[in-house]
Amino acid sequence: MRLELAGVTKRFGSLVANDHVDLTVEAGEIHCLLGENGAGKSTLMNVLFGLQRADEGEIRVDGAPVRFADPGDAIAHGIGMVHQHFMLVPVFTAADNVVLGFEPTRSGGFLDREKAREDIRRLSSEFGLEVDPDAVVEDLPVGLQQRVEILKALHRDANLLILDEPTAVLTPQETESLFAIMRGLKETGRSILFITHKLKEVLAVADRITVMRLGRVVGTTTPAGSGEHVLASMMVGRDVELVVHKDDAQPGSPVLQLEGLTVTDERGVTVIDAVDLEVRAGEIVALAGVQGNGQTELAEALLGLTQPSSGRILLDGKDITRATPREALRAGIAYIPEDRQAEGLVLDMSIADNLVLDVHDRPPFAHRGARDLTAVRESGEHKLQEFDIRARSAEVPVGTLSGGNQQKVVVARELSRPVRLLVASQPTRGLDVGSIEYVHRRIVEERDKGVAVLLVSSELDEILALGDRVAVMYRGAIVGVVPPTTGRDRIGLMMAGAGVPA
Amino acid sequence: MSTASLAAPAAIVEGRLVSVSRVRGLGAFLVLLAAVAAVPLGLGTRAGVQAAFDFADPPAIDLGILHMPVRAVCVALGVVTALLGAWLLAGRQRRGTYLVFTAGVLLFLWAFLTWVARNNDLSFTQLLAETMVSATPLVYGSLSGVMCERAGVVNIAIEGQFLAGAFLGAMIGSATGVLWLGLVAGGLSGAVLGALLAFLALRYGADQIIVGVVIVAFCTGLTNFLTEQVLSNHQNLNAGATFGTWAIPGLARIPVLGPVLFHQNVFFYLAAVLLVVIHVGLFRTRWGLRVRAVGEHPRAAATVGIHVLRVRYRNVILGGVIAGIGGASFTVGSIGEFSAGMTAGLGYVALAAMIFGRWRPFGALSAALLFGFAVSLQSFLAVLGVNIPSPFLSMAPYVITIAVVAGLVGRVRPPGADGVPYSPE
Numbered sequence: 001m002r003l004e005l006a007g008v009t010k011r012f013g014s015l016v017a018n019d020h021v022d023l024t025v026e027a028g029e030i031h032c033l034l035g036e037n038g039a040g041k042s043t044l045m046n047v048l049f050g051l052q053r054a055d056e057g058e059i060r061v062d063g064a065p066v067r068f069a070d071p072g073d074a075i076a077h078g079i080g081m082v083h084q085h086f087m088l089v090p091v092f093t094a095a096d097n098v099v100l101g102f103e104p105t106r107s108g109g110f111l112d113r114e115k116a117r118e119d120i121r122r123l124s125s126e127f128g129l130e131v132d133p134d135a136v137v138e139d140l141p142v143g144l145q146q147r148v149e150i151l152k153a154l155h156r157d158a159n160l161l162i163l164d165e166p167t168a169v170l171t172p173q174e175t176e177s178l179f180a181i182m183r184g185l186k187e188t189g190r191s192i193l194f195i196t197h198k199l200k201e202v203l204a205v206a207d208r209i210t211v212m213r214l215g216r217v218v219g220t221t222t223p224a225g226s227g228e229h230v231l232a233s234m235m236v237g238r239d240v241e242l243v244v245h246k247d248d249a250q251p252g253s254p255v256l257q258l259e260g261l262t263v264t265d266e267r268g269v270t271v272i273d274a275v276d277l278e279v280r281a282g283e284i285v286a287l288a289g290v291q292g293n294g295q296t297e298l299a300e301a302l303l304g305l306t307q308p309s310s311g312r313i314l315l316d317g318k319d320i321t322r323a324t325p326r327e328a329l330r331a332g333i334a335y336i337p338e339d340r341q342a343e344g345l346v347l348d349m350s351i352a353d354n355l356v357l358d359v360h361d362r363p364p365f366a367h368r369g370a371r372d373l374t375a376v377r378e379s380g381e382h383k384l385q386e387f388d389i390r391a392r393s394a395e396v397p398v399g400t401l402s403g404g405n406q407q408k409v410v411v412a413r414e415l416s417r418p419v420r421l422l423v424a425s426q427p428t429r430g431l432d433v434g435s436i437e438y439v440h441r442r443i444v445e446e447r448d449k450g451v452a453v454l455l456v457s458s459e460l461d462e463i464l465a466l467g468d469r470v471a472v473m474y475r476g477a478i479v480g481v482v483p484p485t486t487g488r489d490r491i492g493l494m495m496a497g498a499g500v501p502a
Numbered sequence: 503m504s505t506a507s508l509a510a511p512a513a514i515v516e517g518r519l520v521s522v523s524r525v526r527g528l529g530a531f532l533v534l535l536a537a538v539a540a541v542p543l544g545l546g547t548r549a550g551v552q553a554a555f556d557f558a559d560p561p562a563i564d565l566g567i568l569h570m571p572v573r574a575v576c577v578a579l580g581v582v583t584a585l586l587g588a589w590l591l592a593g594r595q596r597r598g599t600y601l602v603f604t605a606g607v608l609l610f611l612w613a614f615l616t617w618v619a620r621n622n623d624l625s626f627t628q629l630l631a632e633t634m635v636s637a638t639p640l641v642y643g644s645l646s647g648v649m650c651e652r653a654g655v656v657n658i659a660i661e662g663q664f665l666a667g668a669f670l671g672a673m674i675g676s677a678t679g680v681l682w683l684g685l686v687a688g689g690l691s692g693a694v695l696g697a698l699l700a701f702l703a704l705r706y707g708a709d710q711i712i713v714g715v716v717i718v719a720f721c722t723g724l725t726n727f728l729t730e731q732v733l734s735n736h737q738n739l740n741a742g743a744t745f746g747t748w749a750i751p752g753l754a755r756i757p758v759l760g761p762v763l764f765h766q767n768v769f770f771y772l773a774a775v776l777l778v779v780i781h782v783g784l785f786r787t788r789w790g791l792r793v794r795a796v797g798e799h800p801r802a803a804a805t806v807g808i809h810v811l812r813v814r815y816r817n818v819i820l821g822g823v824i825a826g827i828g829g830a831s832f833t834v835g836s837i838g839e840f841s842a843g844m845t846a847g848l849g850y851v852a853l854a855a856m857i858f859g860r861w862r863p864f865g866a867l868s869a870a871l872l873f874g875f876a877v878s879l880q881s882f883l884a885v886l887g888v889n890i891p892s893p894f895l896s897m898a899p900y901v902i903t904i905a906v907v908a909g910l911v912g913r914v915r916p917p918g919a920d921g922v923p924y925s926p927e
């Protein structure tokens with residue numbers, strides 16, 4: 001179907017999130033939407049999907065003006081959407097989430113769960129996005145939740161599919177499968193609106209590219225007519241370094257030591273299997289692996305969010321195996337969780353408060369049990385500048401920020417406190433190229449200050465760019481620790497469980 | 503992969519984690535109960551004292567009276583309970599924890615009842631039948647709560663809906679002489695109050711707790727006033743007629759079970775039907791999946807085209823109907839006459855039962871039954887003249903419910919968006 005947006009304007013108070021945006025998506029086209037964090041991409045998509053109402057402008061489907069009062073109307077017009085912040089019910093199984101709203105039923109409104117499972121298995125194998133239909137969504141790492149969210153949209157068989165940063169936590173292989181799906185859909189005349197911050201992906205799949213900045217469309221181009229650098233500077237308005245500069249690590253004494261760490265989950269499945277690992281002061285150890293091989297659980301165990309069933313965790317030689325999260329933080333661990341909304345932020349609280357969550361009860365933010373709100377506010381405003389968080393002020397609820405800016409708040413908080421160990425799970429999830437550059441630089445700076453860094457990422461580029469050593473996880477165990485100069489193919493094989501290189 | 507043999511740190515019961523220490527705690531509690539059964543109850547009774555359990559309740563087949571030696575029975579039951587407790591304390595196998603614990607508690611109760619009935623005649627059947635009667639309004643109340651809260655709206659107005667239903671049920675039933683109309687009127691009054699709650703909370707985003715409390719206060723005041731001004735002067739409006747019991751042919755003749763389950767009035771049977779229907783509806787049908795989605799994550803529900811507010815309105819009003827019928831059961835279902843404040847806070851107890859039951863119909867049922875049992879046991883004890891001061895006796899149902907249920911249930915998790923207003927944008 002052919003979709004036109006004409007003069008769409010959306011305001012939040014004094015802020016103009018979309019300023020007379022014109023955009024046309026042809027039938028059978030993959031249209032990429034690019035733009036900095038906070039440029040207004042998600043807002044535009046939410047308007048298109050009926051989640052938010054435009055203040056001005058018109059939406060036309062196949063030439064006819066339409067008005068979407070709620071997502072039900074958009075769905076009725078054949079529009080489907082993968083949301084940047086997943087719209088999944090945490091306590092439901094993957095299968096229930098995928099079919100919700102389009103449930104296969106037997107007579108009398110009874111759910112046909114067997115058919116739902118079948119459908120998901122079929123979609124999973126057809127599209128190469130493996131998901132256990134009976135897994136409860138909240139127990140899944142974000143990468144798997146992302147697969148569920150994508151399957152949910154595919155299940156609906158939409159004519160226009162909106163994909164808001166579906167690849168932020170996908171591994172390269174998964175991204176490839178998704179591209180194959182997208183190309184297949186395009187063949188059948190369906191249209192796709194694809195948002196991503198990864199310029200390589202844009203060049204790989206886009207038919208046309210629209211770039212937004214500060215709520216406006218600044219230009220439309222094609223992959224042939226542009227390269228990564230051109231796109232990056234169109235987006236950000238300046239030149240961006242696309243590679244990380246760092247000196248060789250100067251590792252000091254071991255900061256984090258894991259000895260035979262084993263974690264068993266609620267079902268009795270071993271999710272971390274006798275892991276031995278050492279991270280020294282002044283080095284970045286990058287944890288590579290396909291989603292769901294224990295990376296998330298390892299990070300959670302370090303923070304005391306789950307209790308190991310055996311083995312030890314040592315921080316600077318001190319045993320913190322049984323520490324609570326609070327004790328772990330106080331012992332000098334900073335943690336960037338993979339799911340910013342579920343674990344990183346209190347969405348209804350202000351940016352300033354979120355920035356001091358871990359130190360709100362200590363000087364300079366509190367004196368003798370009373371909070372110093374001026375100090376909190378000032379430090380908040382300061383961090384907005386420092387980390388280039390795009391917000392009207394530090395007093396607005398963090399939930400009203402764009403996804404990338406929410407991520408920056410989490411990163412800013414965790415990099416604002418002197419620590420011994422930084423555990424960063426998907427630290428640049430959803431950040432634009434400029435911000436990635438900045439966060440990478442900050443992580444390297446932390447390393448150079450002598451902090452031990454454990455980086456978890458689904459992005460192999462990020463692992464290779466930042467890691468001083470790369471530890472590969474497979475089925476809860478570490479199958480090998482190799483230098484980042486080891487070839488991608490070799491590491492890819494290890495991620496598939498192929499053992500240590502000779 | 504060398505750790506397959508590792509002992510799991512905890513076991514799952516119904517999808518929940520039961521920690522080793524909790525299992526041990528339950529085991530220790532059973533051992534304590536066993537000691538009570540064996541020593542003060544068992545050994546503390548002279549040998550030769552007999553207890554009589556009466557199993558002769560129409561319409562069931564007459565089984566006559568069962569005589570039991572108190573001392574021997576209490577000691578024997580104490581020993582078995584102690585064994586069950588020890589099994590939990592050993593903490594090897596955690597799968598059957600709750601089953602074993604429940605069995606232990608039941609054995610203790612048997613010992614206790616035997617002791618109570620020493621030198622006496624106790625109708626076990628009647629004890630259970632009264633348990634059902636006391637539990638019935640709680641089942642309505644907690645089902646109402648389940649309907650509302652599963653969709654994300656806190657209905658603290660159940661107490662008010664009870665009162666309104668009880669009042670109108672008695673009045674309309676008496677005025678028309680058709681008890682069915684009383685039942686319907688009770689349901690309607692609940693629906694109206696539910697609609698009011700839904701309107702204020704969903705349309706204007708008013709705080710659900712406050713609206714609920716105000717509705718209760720309103721109903722209390724209004725029924726008090728009308729009772730004094732109207733009912734007391736017009737006896738014919740509060741005549742006190744009640745539904746008779748229906749014996750289900752055949753089934754009612756089963757000893758014990760018959761009189762308890764198959765010889766009750768319409769409110770009991772309706773509650774049983776609602777329990778099953780709501781349980782199956784919530785967990786097996788499209789309607790239920792959508793309701794739960796709306797209660798857990800309304801925005802996610804909205805993005806798949808579900809009308810969040812519509813689902814909430816519907817459920818809150820249906821919940822009101824259920825609570826209103828539950829209210830009518832206080833009058834036309836059991837006592838007949840309406841008296842001011844007769845629901846005595848049971849609307850809140852029903853909410854507690856719903857929470858203890860983890861927002862599941864059958865979970866709530868077990869809490870309601872427990873409470874009902876405590877209530878009927880208390881009245882039996884009072885009649886048998888056990889020498890416990892009566893204020894303590896009347897406190898007992900509440901204390902027992904809290905203790906047992908808190909020990910059994912532990913931490914519960916409400917629906918994700920329970921009580922959280924939803925605005926489409």
Ligand SMILES: Nc1ncnc2c1ncn2[C@@H]1O[C@H](COP(=O)(O)OP(=O)(O)OP(=O)(O)O)[C@@H](O)[C@H]1O
Nearest residue numbers: 012017037038039040041042043400401402403404
């Ligand atoms: N509900 C809201 N209330 C107030 N402001 C909002 C709200 N939603 C979005 N905004 C603002 O609108 C602007 C655009 O946000 P949007 O989420 O569309 O950005 P985005 O392009 O998707 O960015 P990202 O790449 O980080 O996801 C931001 O400045 C954001 O703070």
Ligand SMILES: [Mg+2]
Nearest residue numbers: 042084402403
């Ligand atoms: Mg966005």
